[in-house]
Structure formats: C-alpha cells, structure tokens
Amino acid sequence: MANTSLDKSKIKILLLEGVHQSALDTLHEAGYTNIEYLTHSLGDEELKEKIADAHFIGIRSRTQLTEEVFEAASKLMAVGCFCIGTNQVNLKAATQRGVAVFNAPFSNTRSVAELVLAQAILLLRGIPEKNAKAHRGDWIKSAKNSYEIRGKKLGIIGYGNIGTQFSVLAEALGMEVYYYDVVSKLSIGNAKQVNSMKELLNMADVVSLHVPETPATKYMFGAEQLAQMKPGSILMNASRGTVVDIEALAETMRSGKLLGAAIDVFPVEPKSNDEEFVSPLREFDNVILTPHIGGSTIEAQENIGREVAEKLAMYSDNGTTVSSVNFPEVALPSHPNQHRLLHIHENIPGVMSEINRVFSDNGINICGQYLQTQDEIGYVVIDVDKEYGELALEKLKSVRGTIRCRVLF
Numbered sequence: 315m316a317n318t319s320l321d322k323s324k325i326k327i328l329l330l331e332g333v334h335q336s337a338l339d340t341l342h343e344a345g346y347t348n349i350e351y352l353t354h355s356l357g358d359e360e361l362k363e364k365i366a367d368a369h370f371i372g373i374r375s376r377t378q379l380t381e382e383v384f385e386a387a388s389k390l391m392a393v394g395c396f397c398i399g400t401n402q403v404n405l406k407a408a409t410q411r412g413v414a415v416f417n418a419p420f421s422n423t424r425s426v427a428e429l430v431l432a433q434a435i436l437l438l439r440g441i442p443e444k445n446a447k448a449h450r451g452d453w454i455k456s457a458k459n460s461y462e463i464r465g466k467k468l469g470i471i472g473y474g475n476i477g478t479q480f481s482v483l484a485e486a487l488g489m490e491v492y493y494y495d496v497v498s499k500l501s502i503g504n505a506k507q508v509n510s511m512k513e514l515l516n517m518a519d520v521v522s523l524h525v526p527e528t529p530a531t532k533y534m535f536g537a538e539q540l541a542q543m544k545p546g547s548i549l550m551n552a553s554r555g556t557v558v559d560i561e562a563l564a565e566t567m568r569s570g571k572l573l574g575a576a577i578d579v580f581p582v583e584p585k586s587n588d589e590e591f592v593s594p595l596r597e598f599d600n601v602i603l604t605p606h607i608g609g610s611t612i613e614a615q616e617n618i619g620r621e622v623a624e625k626l627a628m629y630s631d632n633g634t635t636v637s638s639v640n641f642p643e644v645a646l647p648s649h650p651n652q653h654r655l656l657h658i659h660e661n662i663p664g665v666m667s668e669i670n671r672v673f674s675d676n677g678i679n680i681c682g683q684y685l686q687t688q689d690e691i692g693y694v695v696i697d698v699d700k701e702y703g704e705l706a707l708e709k710l711k712s713v714r715g716t717i718r719c720r721v722l723f
C-alpha cells in the first residue's frame with residue numbers, strides 16, 4: 315500500500331520571531347527535525363516565499379498572516395501564535411483554508427500583570443521623570459506629586475486573564491479595584507464591576523487597559539476618554555497599540571493633565587530591534603515607553619514555547635484541536651492499529667451523510683468517529699482499519715464541501 319501519512323522528517327516547520335528554545339526542544343522530542351528557525355519576523359514577500367512549502371508556522375505578535383500570505387501557503391496545516399493575541403492572523407482566511415490556529419492564552423499573563431503593577435508604583439512616585447532628570451545631572455529631591463499606591467483607586471478596562479491577575483496583585487498592595495468589561499464577570503477579591511467606562515474614568519487614579527484588539531476596541535480610548543480621566547491620574551496600555559489614540563494622548567500629556575503614562579504597545583511598532591522607534595510620546599519624561607515587552611520574560615517565553623509547540627505536535631500527530639482559536643475543538647484518543655482520517659469541510663447540509671455513504675458504498679468499516687462543527691467549518695475525524703486508509707482518503711477527498719483531508723497512521 316502507498317505511504318500516505320506524511321513522514322515527520324518531511325513536515326516543514328517554520329519558526330519566526332525568536333520563539334523560545336523550549337519550542338524547538340519540544341518539537342525535536344516529538345520527532346520533528348525539519349525546522350527552520352529565524353530570530354526575526356519576515357515582510358510579506360519573503361514570508362510568502364518561505365511559507366510556500368511549510369506545513370506549520372510559529373509566530374509572535376509581529377508577523378502578519380494576511381489573506382495573501384495564506385494564499386501562498388498551500389501546504390499549511392496550522393499556525394502557532396507563541397503569544398496571546400491572534401489579531402495579526404486573518405482568522406477567516408485561515409479557517410476557509412482549513413488551517414487551524416493555536417495560541418498560548420495564559421502563559422505570559424502574570425508577566426504583564428507584574429509589569430503594569432511596577433509601572434503604576436513608579437509613575438505614582440514620579441520616578442520616570444526623576445530618573446531621566448538625574449541621568450542628565452538634575453537632582454529633584456521632592457515629595458511633590460509623589461504618592462503611595464496604597465488606598466488608590468485602580469480602574470481596569472478588560473477584566474480577563476491579565477486584568478484579574480493585576481486586580482489581585484493591586485489589592486494585595488491596598489488598592490481599591492474597579493473594572494469595566496463588556497461582559498458580566500465574576501469579581502475576584504473585593505474588585506467591583508462598574509457599568510460604564512465613563513464611571514470608571516471619573517474615579518480611577520490609575521487606569522489600565524487589558525482588552526484584545528477587536529473592531530470594538532480599535533481606538534476605543536481617545537480624546538473623549540482622556541477628558542473623562544481625573545486630573546493627576548495615570549494611564550497604562552499594555553494591550554494593543556490600536557486601542558489608544560496616541561496623538562490624543564500626546565496632546566493630553568502636553569497639557570499636563572495626567573501625572574504620567576506607561577505605554578508598551580504602539581499603533582506602528584519597529585519591525586526589528588535595528589529600526590528606529592518613532593512616537594510623539596518620546597518627548598515626555600513622565601511617560602514610560604517600553605518596546606512591547608509585557609510578555610517578554612524568560613518564564614513566560616519558556617512556557618509559551620512548550621505550550622504552543624505541544625499543541626502543534628498534537629494536531630500533527632493525532633488531530634487534536636483542543637484550545638484552537640478558530641477550529642472546532644476535538645480531543646482525540648490515540649489510534650493504535652488504525653488509520654485516522656482528518657476531514658475539514660464546509661459546514662453545509664449533507665456533508666456528513668455523503669461521508670457516511672462513501673464509507674458504506676465502499677465497504678469501509680468505521681471504528682471511531684468524532685465530529686465538531688463551528689460556524690463555517692466542520693471537522694470530522696474517522697478511524698478505520700489499516701487496510702482501508704488509502705481508499706478512504708481518496709474517496710473522502712471527492713466529497714462535496716471538502717476543504718482539506720489527510721490521513722495519519
């Protein structure tokens with residue numbers, strides 16, 4: 315019988331943006347050796363060239379996987395985002411081509427929470443400005459505009475994995491925590507949910523944004539919201555660069571209304587560490603500017619490397635899609651002595667009955683079947699006796715609505 319399951323040495327994995335060594339180790343341990351590893355991201359043209367023969371790609375927040383890039387990626391089976399955000403991936407284009415997308419939804423959340431907590435303490439004491447001045451030879455020994463964090467009101471916008479962790483750390487330091495979220499949330503500790511962003515901004519001494527990039531959060535924080543903030547308060551954004559209108563923030567900083575700000579993400583970020591960082595916020599000593607390093611700690615990167623690489627290997631080895639951000643989730647047992655067919659199809663009426671007909675017409679016994687559908691696509695996994703794997707693959711490929719089909723053994 316022809317060898318239809320792809321040999322692991324032939325499965326090409328392209329890893330970009332210097333994902334942690336733990337990703338390489340995990341993939342090697344799982345038997346994958348054909349790995350191209352780059353420490354930087356790639357521009358559109360180079361990316362299209364490299365992705366053309368890749369079966370898997372691993373990226374972080376910088377690499378843009380557009381419709382055009384997916385169009386050039388005819389062999390691609392899955393994308394691993396070695397980060398939380400998946401806004402850099404055109405998820406619709408991936409789904410339509412039967413490409414599963416995975417991320418690491420928790421592994422760097424503590425790192426972000428620790429960073430914003432530290433920034434809040436430093437900004438309330440005016441440290442960024444005093445530090446910058448000291449480097450230039452100025453000595454500002456003064457308690458003016460210098461405050462403890464204890465007893466201050468923290469306003470969190472987006473009370474998810476990062477927002478809740480920040481909330482817990484802030485309460486431990488004696489802050490009063492309020493949050494605004496579009497969905498009703500279980501308050502952790504003594505945090506209180508408020509009904510509107512305006513209510514939050516009117517009372518908070520420290521405001522911190524922890525929302526994902528979505529059409530609704532794009533520039534959700536502009537001149538109007540800045541005007542609603544308390545004089546002498548602080549704004550922090552370690553979510554996405556498109557959430558805050560940077561020009562409006564620069565204008566507000568110029569007016570002296572805010573005590574300070576800490577910004578980790580920007581509407582346009584340098585493509586590599588060799589490119590100049592350009593921002594109207596560079597002129598302000600009381601604005602902490604960090605190069606999108608909220609999740610960049612050794613601990614987070616090592617955990618993310620392992621977590622996402624495991625998800626890619628699991629999907630490649632046995633078809634499991636648990637925690638995929640765009641695919642129906644299927645947790646699968648191993649399939650010893652059987653061949654496993656993975657069939658991704660358009661979620662339209664009649665596909666499953668046609669699949670079942672193909673099997674009965676050709677006398678192929680189904681040993682196990684797992685089906686999940688989600689929005690536009692369906693994912694069915696069928697285990698068959700070894701001798702039928704090749705025939706079943708051939709027949710399944712001709713089923714109307716098939717997007718992609720492969721066999722594992």
Ligand SMILES: NC(=O)C1=CN([C@@H]2O[C@H](COP(=O)(O)OP(=O)(O)OC[C@H]3O[C@@H](n4cnc5c(N)ncnc54)[C@H](O)[C@@H]3O)[C@@H](O)[C@H]2O)C=CC1
Pocket residue numbers: 398399419422423426471472473474475476477494495496497524525526527528530531534552553554578579606607608609610
């Ligand atoms: N600076 C960095 O290095 C990092 C940045 N991030 C960013 O932080 C974001 C948040 O991360 P998590 O807390 O893990 O996400 P999450 O998904 O756990 O929480 C996001 C929260 O925002 C809420 N939300 C969504 N739209 C909203 C809106 N329009 N108004 C108010 N609330 C809204 C959601 O209901 C949810 O509770 C990520 O999507 C990512 O973009 C994440 C990790 C590192």
Ligand SMILES: O=C(O)C(=O)COP(=O)(O)O
Pocket residue numbers: 374375376396397398399400422606607609610
């Ligand atoms: O996890 C995220 O969403 C981040 O923003 C971190 O991105 P990075 O891996 O540092 O490019």
